[in-house]
Amino acid sequence: MTIYKQIKEVIEKYDKIIILRHIVPDGDAYGSQLGLKELIKTNYPNKEVYAFGEEIGYLKHAGTPDVFTDEAIFKDALVIVTDCGNVERIDNQNYDKGAFLLKIDHHPDATPYGDLSWVDVNYTSASEMVGDLAVNNNWEITPVAARVIYHGICTDSGRFLFGGITPRTFEVCARLIETGFDVFEMYKTMYKRSFPVLALQSELIASAKVTDHKVGYVILTDELMKKYNLSYDENGKFSNLLKDIEGIDIWITFSIREDGKWRVEFRSNGIAVNELAVKWGGGGHKMAAGAIINNLDEAMQIVEDANQIIIDNE
Ligand SMILES: [Mn+2]
Numbered sequence: 001m002t003i004y005k006q007i008k009e010v011i012e013k014y015d016k017i018i019i020l021r022h023i024v025p026d027g028d029a030y031g032s033q034l035g036l037k038e039l040i041k042t043n044y045p046n047k048e049v050y051a052f053g054e055e056i057g058y059l060k061h062a063g064t065p066d067v068f069t070d071e072a073i074f075k076d077a078l079v080i081v082t083d084c085g086n087v088e089r090i091d092n093q094n095y096d097k098g099a100f101l102l103k104i105d106h107h108p109d110a111t112p113y114g115d116l117s118w119v120d121v122n123y124t125s126a127s128e129m130v131g132d133l134a135v136n137n138n139w140e141i142t143p144v145a146a147r148v149i150y151h152g153i154c155t156d157s158g159r160f161l162f163g164g165i166t167p168r169t170f171e172v173c174a175r176l177i178e179t180g181f182d183v184f185e186m187y188k189t190m191y192k193r194s195f196p197v198l199a200l201q202s203e204l205i206a207s208a209k210v211t212d213h214k215v216g217y218v219i220l221t222d223e224l225m226k227k228y229n230l231s232y233d234e235n236g237k238f239s240n241l242l243k244d245i246e247g248i249d250i251w252i253t254f255s256i257r258e259d260g261k262w263r264v265e266f267r268s269n270g271i272a273v274n275e276l277a278v279k280w281g282g283g284g285h286k287m288a289a290g291a292i293i294n295n296l297d298e299a300m301q302i303v304e305d306a307n308q309i310i311i312d313n314e
Contacts, residue, residue, distance in 0.1 A: 031152015
């Protein structure tokens with residue numbers, strides 16, 4: 001039996017379905033979670049479906065998660081977790097209180113979980129997986145589902161710019177666009193930039209450091225956040241600021257968080273950085289990973305570690 005059919009059968013078996021994704025959600029977390037919710041609501045209108053997790057201001061245009069009230073709601077539910085490689089990062093730690101746990105993810109399966117697990121790193125995004133699931137099960141796709149799923153594919157693939165694009169990516173996208181949602185409107189909304197963000201980018205670029213081993217990094221301090229009136233949930237916007245710059249093979253973005261810790265985003269143009277993220281308590285993809293650290297002393301150790309990775313690769 002195909003995985004599409006297996007997942008369909010599991011969904012059909014449960015009256016109540018709770019969909020979760022990773023903490024600090026991005027476009028793909030939203031796309032896979034809210035897209036799957038909309039698909040199930042459309043194709044199985046009698047089911048109770050919830051999508052729990054933190055709401056992110058800049059993703060408001062993509063959709064709105066449900067408000068979680070009580071862990072009792074997990075009783076007898078099918079729990080589906082999308083776009084989340086490890087259980088520690090699931091945004092709702094009651095994930096194991098349901099009747100059945102299904103994992104749908106495109107990150108390396110470092111710490112497998114779930115009664116049924118569909119993990120495939122050959123997808124651009126968990127959103128593409130959800131879209132592919134809909135296509136293969138001949139599910140009706142509404143323009144609302146299509147928009148949030150397409151948005152998730154665009155954000156995780158850099159709008160088809162990063163590696164990992166396959167003919168299937170475009171086949172899924174074709175089916176999504178067929179629903180008639182307004183793609184141009186979506187692009188206009190997702191790429192809208194504010195002048196303060198541009199000014200902040202320019203200051204970050206001017207302050208960027210590059211080591212002798214082609215590791216580039218920027219530090220988004222609390223001072224800069226306040227100067228440009230940026231909200232903390234937008235601190236992930238700058239992870240590709242140093243992409244495509246000659247002389248930089250690994251680029252790292254350190255951003256202050258609301259709780260005083262630092263968000264670290266690792267990116268590279270080929271060298272594996274996910275092991276480095278794992279070393280610092282995070283995880284992710286080979287060339288795009290993240291972690292959370294305590295202070296800038298640790299940040300400087302990370303830069304040293306990245307230098308060492310490049311030396312080891314030479
Ligand atoms: Mn993803």
